[in-house]
Amino acid sequence: MQRSIQFWFEFASTYSYLSAMRIEEAATRQGVSVEWQPFLLGPIFAAQGWDNSPFNLYPAKGLYMWRDMERLTAQRGLPFVRPDPFPQNGLKAARLTLAIEDQGQKAAFVRAVYSAEFAQGQNIADEAVLAGCLSSAGLAADLLSQTQNPAIKAALIAQTKTAQAKGLFGAPSFLVGDELFWGDDRLDDAISSAAEI
Amino acid sequence: MQRSIQFWFEFASTYSYLSAMRIEEAATRQGVSVEWQPFLLGPIFAAQGWDNSPFNLYPAKGLYMWRDMERLTAQRGLPFVRPDPFPQNGLKAARLTLAIEDQGQKAAFVRAVYSAEFAQGQNIADEAVLAGCLSSAGLAADLLSQTQNPAIKAALIAQTKTAQAKGLFGAPSFLVGDELFWGDDRLDDAISSAAEI
Numbered sequence: 001m002q003r004s005i006q007f008w009f010e011f012a013s014t015y016s017y018l019s020a021m022r023i024e025e026a027a028t029r030q031g032v033s034v035e036w037q038p039f040l041l042g043p044i045f046a047a048q049g050w051d052n053s054p055f056n057l058y059p060a061k062g063l064y065m066w067r068d069m070e071r072l073t074a075q076r077g078l079p080f081v082r083p084d085p086f087p088q089n090g091l092k093a094a095r096l097t098l099a100i101e102d103q104g105q106k107a108a109f110v111r112a113v114y115s116a117e118f119a120q121g122q123n124i125a126d127e128a129v130l131a132g133c134l135s136s137a138g139l140a141a142d143l144l145s146q147t148q149n150p151a152i153k154a155a156l157i158a159q160t161k162t163a164q165a166k167g168l169f170g171a172p173s174f175l176v177g178d179e180l181f182w183g184d185d186r187l188d189d190a191i192s193s194a195a196e197i
Numbered sequence: 198m199q200r201s202i203q204f205w206f207e208f209a210s211t212y213s214y215l216s217a218m219r220i221e222e223a224a225t226r227q228g229v230s231v232e233w234q235p236f237l238l239g240p241i242f243a244a245q246g247w248d249n250s251p252f253n254l255y256p257a258k259g260l261y262m263w264r265d266m267e268r269l270t271a272q273r274g275l276p277f278v279r280p281d282p283f284p285q286n287g288l289k290a291a292r293l294t295l296a297i298e299d300q301g302q303k304a305a306f307v308r309a310v311y312s313a314e315f316a317q318g319q320n321i322a323d324e325a326v327l328a329g330c331l332s333s334a335g336l337a338a339d340l341l342s343q344t345q346n347p348a349i350k351a352a353l354i355a356q357t358k359t360a361q362a363k364g365l366f367g368a369p370s371f372l373v374g375d376e377l378f379w380g381d382d383r384l385d386d387a388i389s390s391a392a393e394i
Contacts, residue, residue, distance in 0.1 A: 048255055058245055060366040064379055071386070169257040182261055185382040189268070 004033045005194040008163055009110070010041040010171040011090025012053070014069050017118045018184040019172040020110055021078060026187065030195040036106050038094040039163040040156065041171055047164070053087045072184075079119035088117055089125040091156075092147040096130060098155045099146035100139065108137035201230045202391040205360055206307070207238040207368040208287025209250070211266050214315045215381040216369040217307055218275060223384065227392040233303050235291035236360040237353065238368055244361070250284045269381075276316040285314055286322040288353075289344040293327060295352045296343035297336065305334035 007023050009016040027034050045054070055062035066082060073080035093113045100106040112133035116122040122129045131141040146152050163173070167180050174181040174190035176197065181190035204220050206213040224231050242251070252259035263279060270277035290310045297303040309330035313319040319326045328338040343349050360370070364377050371378040371387035373394065378387035 058366065060361075060364050063364060064366065064377055067377070068379070068383075164257075167257050167260060169255065169261065180261055180264070182265070183382075185380075186265075 003031060003194050003197055004035055005190055006035045006037050006175040008037045008039055008168055008171060008173040008175065010039060011093045011113055011117065011124060012087035013041065013171040014055075014065060014118070015184045016172040017114045018069075018072060018076070018078070019187050020114045022076075023187060023191075024107055027191050027194070030191050032191055032194045034107070036097065036103070036110055037159060037163075038090075038097040038110075038156070039159045039168070039171075040091065040094060043160050044164055044169060048169075056086070079115075081118065081121040083117050083121060083123075088123065091125070092127070092130060092144075093124050093133075094159075095147045095149075095152050095156050096134070096143060098159070099143060099149065099152050100137070105137045105139055109133055109139065112136045200228060200391050200394055201232055202387055203232045203234050203372040205234045205236055205365055205368060205370040205372065207236060208290045208310055208314065208321060209284035210238065210368040211252075211262060211315070212381045213369040214311045215266075215269060215273070215275070216384050217311045219273075220384060220388075221304055224388050224391070227388050229388055229391045231304070233294060233300070233307055234356060234360075235287075235294040235307075235353070236356045236365070236368075237288065237291060240357050241361055241366060245366075253283070276312075278315065278318040280314050280318060280320075285320065288322070289324070289327060289341075290321050290330075291356075292344045292346075292349050292353050293331070293340060295356070296340060296346065296349050297334070302334045302336055306330055306336065309333045 005027055007019065009020060024034055045051075050057055053062075055065050069080060090113075097106060097110055100109055113124055113130070116129050116133055117124045124130065127144055131144060134141055134143055166175060166178070170182055172184055172187070174187060176190055176194045179193060181187070181193070202220075202224055204216065206217060221231055242248075247254055250259075252262050266277060287310075294303060294307055297306055310321055310327070313326050313330055314321045321327065324341055328341060331338055331340055363372060363375070365379075367379055369379075369381055369384070371384060373387055373391045376390060378384070378390070
């Protein structure tokens with residue numbers, strides 16, 4: 001059986017950017033494949049009474065997060081700009097991720113969206129931006145119509161329900177079987193755990 | 198000038214246990230001294246509308262934290278039991294920490310309290326337990342009277358206000374100058390930062 005790790009990400013999530021940019025290389029090095037699992041944090045936050053990102057609701061936590069991201073991206077040589085507005089609306093990007101069948105193109109699209117958002121400061125709710133991300137993943141812009149496909153819409157709702165049922169409360173999260181790891185800080189442990197199974 | 202790191206901890210905090218048990222050895226290895234800074238998270242949480250630990254208020258986050266602590270303590274060969282009740286009341290322990298003048302005894306007392314709480318499952322609000330912790334740090338039990346010393350009480354209130362003013366929102370936190378690092382996951386970065394100054 002192929003060893004694999006599920007990578008659960010929300011496009012608005014700053015720390016998911018860190019993991020998205022390194023997970024494939026880190027996992028491949030240990031013979032582990034990556035399952036890309038987009039979901040939405042909004043409904044999960046709403047269920048616990050939050051109507052916004054905790055980084056906006058709790059200013060001290062938010063101030064720290066931006067500084068922490070600056071330090072971590074500098075350490076890793078990753079470009080970083082603060083998205084405006086924050087959080088971005090990643091609904092269409094998440095639906096498009098589900099619509100892409102080829103795993104390599106899916107991964108390339110996800111990384112392109114995160115780069116547009118956090119390296120180039122673009123608005124990922126903008127269809128022109130998403131068309132550019134599709135293009136850089138070798139996909140045609142007419143895939144954009146999939147954001148209105150009822151089956152894809154339903155699939156994203158199902159993803160978010162699955163995330164909640166698996167105990168996810170933030171992003172990025174990693175599942176190895178039913179074992180949950182939360183945060184870019186646990187990515188290496190999660191991959192090691194997948195490699196050992 | 199002696200390179201140093203401020204270690205801000207709350208006795209009820211699970212992840213502070215992880216840092217308390219390793220910070221001195223890790224810092225010393227890089228020629229960095231540790232300033233032990235107890236504070237209370239209760240007033241900081243209350244100011245943002247929480248009347249309990251976020252791990253109790255948000256069950257998915259709590260469930261994950263206990264599993265994460267199990268994994269991390271196992272990796273590090275640390276004993277771990279889940280305190281009952283959780284969170285523990287660390288008020289007296291924090292006051293005693295401020296009352297201890299010798300830095301070596303202060304460190305030994307802090308580690309003894311965390312061990313009583315998270316390794317032995319004792320109630321750290323219990324004066325008999327605290328007397329045992331004082332004893333293991335080479336201190337007499339009559340120091341317990343300091344928990345009612347108005348100057349010590351005021352000093353702990355001032356600590357918590359300083360923590361808030363420095364932008365702290367959780368524990369453990371580390372300050373190198375005004376640069377804030379949050380969480381046991383950032384301890385190594387914080388020490389490296391202190392060592393480079």
